[in-house]
Amino acid sequence: MKKKSTSDFRYNTGDTRIPWATVGESIRSDDIVEILKFLVPAGNTPKKYRAQLNRLITEVKKTCALGHYTTKLTLGSKVTELEKKVSAMLGVKYAAFLTNATAGFQIANGFAGVKAGDEVIVPAITFAATMLYPLSIGAKVVFADVDPVTINMDPADVERKITPKTKVIMPVHLGGYPVDMDPIMKLANARGITVIEDAAHGFGGVYKGKQLGTIGHFGAYSFHEVKNINSLGEGGILVTNEPCGADFPKARFAGFDIAHPIDHWLYDIVALKWHGDYFVPGNHSVTEVQAVALLSQLKRLKSIIAKRRKNAAYLNARLSKIPGIEVPPLDSKEVKSTHHLYLLKIDPSVLRGDIQDFKAELAAHGITQIQHFAPLYRFSILKQLGYDTAAIAKTCPNTEDAFLHRFTHLPLYDFSRTDVVYMADTIIKLITAMRR
Ligand SMILES: Cc1ncc(COP(=O)(O)O)c(C=O)c1O
Numbered sequence: 001m002k003k004k005s006t007s008d009f010r011y012n013t014g015d016t017r018i019p020w021a022t023v024g025e026s027i028r029s030d031d032i033v034e035i036l037k038f039l040v041p042a043g044n045t046p047k048k049y050r051a052q053l054n055r056l057i058t059e060v061k062k063t064c065a066l067g068h069y070t071t072k073l074t075l076g077s078k079v080t081e082l083e084k085k086v087s088a089m090l091g092v093k094y095a096a097f098l099t100n101a102t103a104g105f106q107i108a109n110g111f112a113g114v115k116a117g118d119e120v121i122v123p124a125i126t127f128a129a130t131m132l133y134p135l136s137i138g139a140k141v142v143f144a145d146v147d148p149v150t151i152n153m154d155p156a157d158v159e160r161k162i163t164p165k166t167k168v169i170m171p172v173h174l175g176g177y178p179v180d181m182d183p184i185m186k187l188a189n190a191r192g193i194t195v196i197e198d199a200a201h202g203f204g205g206v207y208k209g210k211q212l213g214t215i216g217h218f219g220a221y222s223f224h225e226v227k228n229i230n231s232l233g234e235g236g237i238l239v240t241n242e243p244c245g246a247d248f249p250k251a252r253f254a255g256f257d258i259a260h261p262i263d264h265w266l267y268d269i270v271a272l273k274w275h276g277d278y279f280v281p282g283n284h285s286v287t288e289v290q291a292v293a294l295l296s297q298l299k300r301l302k303s304i305i306a307k308r309r310k311n312a313a314y315l316n317a318r319l320s321k322i323p324g325i326e327v328p329p330l331d332s333k334e335v336k337s338t339h340h341l342y343l344l345k346i347d348p349s350v351l352r353g354d355i356q357d358f359k360a361e362l363a364a365h366g367i368t369q370i371q372h373f374a375p376l377y378r379f380s381i382l383k384q385l386g387y388d389t390a391a392i393a394k395t396c397p398n399t400e401d402a403f404l405h406r407f408t409h410l411p412l413y414d415f416s417r418t419d420v421v422y423m424a425d426t427i428i429k430l431i432t433a434m435r436r
Pocket of ligand 1: 099100101102103126127129130172174198200201221222224235236
């Protein structure tokens, strides 16, 4: 069996008789078998499964005895391969594979020089990740109201909420549908504001010929388990064309600068900056196995989005004729969604009841729906940090109306024909029953 690599970037002690790298335990065939059993559990043929599994375990052990184990488990050649592939696919200079998109926001905010007292504009309806880093360092989060059609950040309200303290704007491509980026980039570029795209749902989507996540100064994608493709449950990629992207590897791992070691030591540790002051990097390292999984799923991305698009188009075709339902915009010449979620809106003015009643009906009929997401200012954390949340709600009337009365999201994936037909039939039946 091959020895553990002696060229670990952290403990590069060279090709020597007793390398430092051997101090870590290697993966063994038993570990591989346990992972396999976890990833491929018994289905509804447990007897057959157990017999096949036993055969497989024998073969895995035989195969392992013939080969040699991978020795580099984190931040190695597979992470690099993935980053190169994604950079080429998106046409960006720099990409860093990270623990999650949230880590990407943290690094991007660090490069943008966000500090206590600065303002960061986020859409009122999104996942908490978008606002966490600014809140954690005492920056002020400002909530932009949403566009009533897409539930994405409304550029007109962003303009109203910009102040001299605004450091960053974070548009979120909710459900994979592109934010109207042109006006946001115009506002930001005229004022030296950094734009960090929350493209958690947007990997593979397009706005006016540009890949989502590559339009702002930074973009971060999520590969968490519920996304269109995932890297074994968690993962994110941060991209940029700005020169500071060359420092992404240092920003991902502890400010580690192996190319410029200090005297009598293996590396240097550095703070980083781009606009404004230095920031201190954290550790957002990812494993090689996660990169392998994402490289594999990347091959299916186009077909995954195509299937989702087909199902969204089917739902739109069925639901667009139904009074009381407002179907979402789909792809056009200018925008291509990733179809991560299906945005379902109703018009309460023609119904008896609103989205809360409708959601209860959908659930009672076995249709999963989750409203992605609640207005962020409604969470306790904002009050705990001293925000006047009632006053904020008044500045976001579309958000309040959409959340309380109008929208939810349906899942979109590779449904069976029967399931997608059931979904459309049931929605139509329930809305018809609710009509005034
Ligand atoms: C809109 C949005 N932004 C950010 C994130 C955070 O992504 P991650 O879990 O990779 O940090 C998510 C995750 O679900 C999300 O839905």
